Amino acid sequence: DIQMTQSPSSLSASVGDRVTITCRASQSISTYLNWYQQKPGKAPKLLIYAASSLQSGVPSRFSGSGSGTDFTLTISSLQPEDFATYYCQQSYSASWTFGQGTKVEIK
């Protein structure tokens, strides 16, 4: 299986900050990389698919980039509703795997 490693595991940030989360795959996955946001007690929400495509209805402050093994999720100006856990997921091979998650907390 392809292993997905996110960094950092958690971070503290303030409203208005620019936040970057990275995700590394154990082998090349082209751009078959998705990002999700999950709030406590809720189902995950798709933010970005195909590494950089913004899912319908997701604010434009979210963006994704990367290809091959290294990817980033960027929140350009952190809003109060963005405090959550973020997961990357590869869909290159049919045993889809997620990163361990990055918890974004209020500083």
Add this chain to the structure above:
Amino acid sequence: EVQLVESGGGLVQPGGSLRLSCAASGFTFSSFDMNWVRQAPGKGLEWVSYISSSSSTIYYADSVKGRFTISRDNAKNSLSLQMNSLRAEDTAVYYCARDLVGYDGDAFDIWGQGTMVTVSS
């Protein structure tokens, strides 16, 4: 409204069985591939199983292969997960999730609210 609603979770003893269901509404269920994804308490997400729109292609995670069976009934807009030989490590919230259409990869664009499965004696 596009919606997925899971049911069937509960407390089961190790070695027991449970059948989860997912009722779909608000979209043409028969046109979408579907998945089960689980999340153990306080842990991350783990993909469990995939079924194509026509049931012609099915995949399982190694951790459940041979014990879980995914199926669907397009006439009833329903997805199921039959779970046998349950273990403590299967304890989790189980979500059904729809595959995003128009993308040749697999992203999960609609999720249910989840149903809790607890395996304990």
